[in-house]
Amino acid sequence: MTSSSMSSLQEPRKADMTAWLANPEKAPRPSRIADAVAIGPDGKVYDGLINLQTRSIVSWEVLDGLQPIITIEELQLVEHIVRKDPKVIEQCKISGIAEEDMDKVYCDPWTIGYDERYGSKVRLQQALMYYRPNVDDCQYQYPSTSAPSSTRPLSKAPAVNYHPEGVEKQGGFRKDLKTINITQPEGVSFKMTGRQIEWQNWKFHIGFNYREGIVLNNITFNDKGTERPIFYRLSLVEMVVPYGNPERPHQRKHAFDLGEYGAGYMTNSLTIKNAICIHEEDSGILFKHTDFRDDSVIVTRARKLIIQQIFTAANYEYAVQWIFHQDGTIQPEIKLTGILNTYAMLPGEDTNGWGTQVYPGVNAHNHQHLFCLRIDSNIDGANNTVFTTDAAQAEAPVGSAENFYGNGFYAKRTKLATVGQAKTEYDGATMRSWDLCNTNKLHPYSGKPSSYKLVSREIPGLMPKPGSLVWKRAGFARHAVYVTKYQDDQLWPAGRHVPQTSGDQDLGLLEWAANNDESIDNTNVVLWHTFGVVHFPAPEDFPVMPVEPITLLLRPRNFFTNNPVMDVPPAIASPPARWLPTPRAWPRARRQLHLCRPRERLLPG
Ligand code: ABN
Numbered sequence: 001m002t003s004s005s006m007s008s009l010q011e012p013r014k015a016d017m018t019a020w021l022a023n024p025e026k027a028p029r030p031s032r033i034a035d036a037v038a039i040g041p042d043g044k045v046y047d048g049l050i051n052l053q054t055r056s057i058v059s060w061e062v063l064d065g066l067q068p069i070i071t072i073e074e075l076q077l078v079e080h081i082v083r084k085d086p087k088v089i090e091q092c093k094i095s096g097i098a099e100e101d102m103d104k105v106y107c108d109p110w111t112i113g114y115d116e117r118y119g120s121k122v123r124l125q126q127a128l129m130y131y132r133p134n135v136d137d138c139q140y141q142y143p144s145t146s147a148p149s150s151t152r153p154l155s156k157a158p159a160v161n162y163h164p165e166g167v168e169k170q171g172g173f174r175k176d177l178k179t180i181n182i183t184q185p186e187g188v189s190f191k192m193t194g195r196q197i198e199w200q201n202w203k204f205h206i207g208f209n210y211r212e213g214i215v216l217n218n219i220t221f222n223d224k225g226t227e228r229p230i231f232y233r234l235s236l237v238e239m240v241v242p243y244g245n246p247e248r249p250h251q252r253k254h255a256f257d258l259g260e261y262g263a264g265y266m267t268n269s270l271t272i273k274n275a276i277c278i279h280e281e282d283s284g285i286l287f288k289h290t291d292f293r294d295d296s297v298i299v300t301r302a303r304k305l306i307i308q309q310i311f312t313a314a315n316y317e318y319a320v321q322w323i324f325h326q327d328g329t330i331q332p333e334i335k336l337t338g339i340l341n342t343y344a345m346l347p348g349e350d351t352n353g354w355g356t357q358v359y360p361g362v363n364a365h366n367h368q369h370l371f372c373l374r375i376d377s378n379i380d381g382a383n384n385t386v387f388t389t390d391a392a393q394a395e396a397p398v399g400s401a402e403n404f405y406g407n408g409f410y411a412k413r414t415k416l417a418t419v420g421q422a423k424t425e426y427d428g429a430t431m432r433s434w435d436l437c438n439t440n441k442l443h444p445y446s447g448k449p450s451s452y453k454l455v456s457r458e459i460p461g462l463m464p465k466p467g468s469l470v471w472k473r474a475g476f477a478r479h480a481v482y483v484t485k486y487q488d489d490q491l492w493p494a495g496r497h498v499p500q501t502s503g504d505q506d507l508g509l510l511e512w513a514a515n516n517d518e519s520i521d522n523t524n525v526v527l528w529h530t531f532g533v534v535h536f537p538a539p540e541d542f543p544v545m546p547v548e549p550i551t552l553l554l555r556p557r558n559f560f561t562n563n564p565v566m567d568v569p570p571a572i573a574s575p576p577a578r579w580l581p582t583p584r585a586w587p588r589a590r591r592q593l594h595l596c597r598p599r600e601r602l603l604p605g
């Protein structure tokens, strides 16, 4: 056993933080408290808080039966231990690997889930075994059985690799791609002041920690001179990847990549230097309209700002993008790529529906990727209320006075007034969205509350059954949405220390959302949203997966007086003579403008 430790800053008490943000000159600066977890050489686990200003210990306790997040040092150690283990060497021999080839044996150390034989007092990892005949071969192509009960010989199929030499062997790189240059000759259009960024009316703080990776705070939008608060804090707070093969030992495969390994820790590079990349991209059309009568047209191009991190969870990669749009939309997007987790299979072996043969001898098991997004909303102030909006047919029947022709439909809004009512699911048929509203601020035209709506359409249910280990441990994934009343320190929905929890005790979100009767009407609400994919692997995912994106939108609704981006200079405005009476007064816009003549009419007549 080695000793290890991890530390980050404790999230400042929100009351102190908001007081300081409102009046940084007069209000005291919130204390900087280090939040530390340490494992001593004796295996004892300690949880502590240290005030960095006063250099004093605020609290320090020994934990019993809890296992903190796995560190990189521990991950690396496992492979060395496993390679030298006589039982592993023997097992490898049975699979056809000679003892002198043990340096070609690799293992991905995974958390164990929960094994009732050992409980949570002993710190455990499981080793998923692979072989690399050649150091440049993709190891996931040569999975080796990790349980003595189910030995299968190593695959003899030729290596299929995605590195340049491998691609050369398969015919080489395509030659029809021409260079595309994307340049910003005048520099970027965002401004960083310390960790605060300003871009196109947006202003927010970019933080980073070992567990969540990117954390965005104090997100505001300058609406014609008024800085309007939107979100206090946005981050991904957990994810779970349950695998769907019930045959031993695969039931153990369900990683909580944030709570058990840390999206910050696993970010490339692992030294967490330059872990975040910030850049702008052209985003196609922002808005456009052609008047069919005279072909006059305005096309305005959109720009987006992307705050990105990529983390590698052994075989898988996750690119997490926080995309900010000029129209007030925030788009969290996760791009899944990397390599499938694989297992050995015999020629002709029945996968029993739990997986797919993606290459000879390679069985990739069905699994899910479920992410939990935490939204601490602040729409025009801290007191917000959540509603669902569903497209609904008019209740009145066809032929009735109110709905004679039967075509009536409307946006059915349902207030989620209590924690119990807020435990909700997605409904694609009604295009359900969740609206974070400030009911104290009504729009002057629509009369509806100022709001941001969460649009999320990839929300599979948790596949492991109620009562199963994953269902118990990943309580946050039982519903698409939970809403709780803000409390300091309620951050980790699967619990503070996730590895080897049995799920027998409600931890994290299950604990915080236990009181179904608690009111969440017009208060500081936190919305927890689980979304993701069910992944049934296919040969196209092998040996490396083309990116699969999952996208969410947080869109302003009844928030702005009207379209907030009409002041973005158009790319095409035609005929300009009508619309740019004083072009010299608008030199920048003119430079970007294609001065077009109206097209010849295409329509007859
Ligand atoms: N996907 C599970 C995992 C993550 C990091 C390191 C090893 C395994």
Ligand code: CU
Pocket (backbone or CB within 6 Å): 367, 368, 369, 535
């Ligand atoms: Cu997958």
